[in-house]
Amino acid sequence: MSIFDLVVIGGGVNGAGIARDAAGRGLKVLLCEKDDFAQHTSSSSSKLIHGGLRYLEYYDFKLVRHALNEREVLLRAAPHIIWPLRFILPHHKALRPRWLIRIGLFLYDNLGGRKLLPASNSVDLTTHLSGAALKKEFKSGFEYSDCWVQDARLVVLNVMDAQARGCDVRVRCECTDIIRDEGQWQVKLQDHLTGKSDTVTARAIVNASGPWVEKTLDLDEEHESRYGVRLVKGSHVVVPKLFDHPYTYIFQNADNRILFAIPYENDFTLLGTTDVEIEGEPGTEVIEQDEIDYICRNASEYFDTPVSPEQVVWTYTGVRPLYDDASENASKVTRDYKLDLDTRTGAPLLSVYGGKITTFRKLAEETVDMLKSPLGFNEGAWTASESLPGGDIPDADFAGFLAQCQDKYAWMDDVVLLDYARNYGTCISVLVGKAGNMQQLGHHFGGPLYQAEVEYLIAHEYARSAADILWRRSKKGLHTPKGTEEILQQWIDQHYDFATTIDQLATVS
Incomplete structure (x- = not known):
């Protein structure tokens, strides 16, 4: 029977970050995830590394400060999948006065040790590039900085680094x-790919x-929890691009929520999100028509050309497991986290409540620090200065790295090369491999998807299905012909046998 210092249950961003941190401190770690990594909450975010400007209204200064500090730490760690954005906040006279927004942005600029990102400023929307897409009544606004992240890829890169540091990684393996x-x-595991069960010992x-x-x-009959979780569904819609510039919009809504309109995958605009409290078993939630209507209606309050539900080409929905702070309004529930360590019987059990993608690294660091005494180790925090796989780009200079790739792979299609550089960084x-022309990338599935990428994602990034590849490891489902998912799944089924271990996978012919 295998004995581990730590078993981490859950392969979202928090679990992946904790496994990486712990493995890097020399602990023997096992990470298990019942589905795909980042299949649920962690691939359903607004794709932003941000301080949370609106949380200032709720006086959540600690959360905002921690999140602002983390922006640049993560930007340095993974400059291929994280990059700066400039946000445009049009001033809506009926909602908040200019002086209040200006104070909020001053705090936002100065709470969190900003060094790489430019400060906020006022903008004249009658002349600024971003103003052309808006209704003419919006004549002024504000501009500030936050960052974009490929959220599901962030999770997988943490898992890859954890494994490289000795973590036993088990995908589609449920703790029963x-x-x-x-x-x-004694931790019982059920592998959904092989059908095999296993029991491991964990300290x-x-x-x-x-x-x-x-x-x-609830699997532990003796558990006592001091905290609870509230499940809040957040939905997003994707439409053909609504504007042709690099700025992201943040819109204020009359219900005190905000709406993002983000340039997405070159050809689209991402709009969201909603806050809908749910009851019952998570994992089966879908976007409702009234959510689509809500997003389109609120976007249309600002854009000169109305946004209609008929324009929607894709949607995604996830459930945020928020720490229950007893707020009456789901939108006001804190996005901060609580860590609950139970050591009553000498068998430590630490449960994570809440959190947001921006603060996952800090959450992981605090989690592993809390286990120092129970597990008896002294190794300190290390992740703040270490890059993630593919992120070891000198000076975090992605533009310079891309130029080097263009020289090295001059034969590659420009769209494919940018996609590879952006998603895989130095792992490109x-x-x-040894490919020297587009044909040597193997079978072309359509759009920017080639066999070489499929094989890489299966061999190195735990992809096991067409959906893993098209909608989580990448968003090529938006760029490939209709029916590609079915064709790709058939190809995978023909070439791989996931009922074996990863080391025994059938070799692609």
Whole structure:
């Protein structure tokens, strides 16, 4: 029977970050995820690394400060999948006075050690590039900085780094029971790919199950939890691009929520999000028509050309497992996190409540620090200065890195090259291998998707299905012909046998 210092349950951004941090401190770690990595909450965000400007209204200064500090830490760690954005906030006279917004942006500029990102400023929307797409009544506004992130890729890169540091990674492997046993844990696992079950021993468990955190706790008959979780559904829609410039909009709504309009995948605009509290089992939620109508209606309050539900080409929905702070309004529930460490029987169990993608690294650091005493190790925090796989780009200079790639792979289609550089960073050399022309990238599935990328994602990034490849490791589902997902799945089924271990996968012929 295998013995681990730590078993991390849950392969979202928090679980992946915790596994990476712990493995990097020399602990023997196992990470298990019942579905695909980032399949749920962590691939359903607004794709932003941001301080949370609107949280200032709720006086959540600690959360905003931590998030602002993390923006530039993460930007340096993964400049291929994280990059700066400039946000335009049109001034809506009926909602908030200019002086209040100006004070908020002053705090936003100065709360969090900003060095790489430019400060905020006022803009004249009658002359600014971003003003052309807006209704003429919006004559002035504000401009400030935050960052974009490929959210699902952020999760996978943390998992890859955890594995490189010795973590035992198990995807589509569900924890079915946890049993206290003389100061340790017996953890039962069910592999959904092989059908095999396994039991491992763990000195400690981290429950990073996200929306399922309480369900995982219920596996332990002796558990006592001081905290609860509220499940809030957030939905987004994707439409053909509504403007032809690099700025992102943040719109104020009459209900005190905000709406983002973000340039997305070159040809589209991402709009969201909603806040809908849900009850019952998470994982089956879908966007409702009234959510689509809400997003389009509020976007149309600002854009000169109305946005209609008929324009929507794709939607996604996720559930945020928010720490229950007893707020009456779901939009006002804190996005901060709580860590609950139970050491009553000498078998530590630490449960994670809440959190947001921007603060995942800090959450992971605090989590592993809390386990120092129970597990008896002294190694300190290390992730603040280490890059993620593919992110070891000198001076975080993506433009310079891209220029080098253009020289090295001059034969590659420009769209494909930019896509590879953006998604894989310095790992592009592993993906491309010995290919010297487009034909040597293998079978072309349509759009920018080639066999070489599919093989790379299966071999190195735990992809096991067409959906993993088209909608999480990439967003090529938006750029490939209708029916590609079915064709790709058939190809995978013909060439790979996931009922074996990863080391025994059938070789692509």
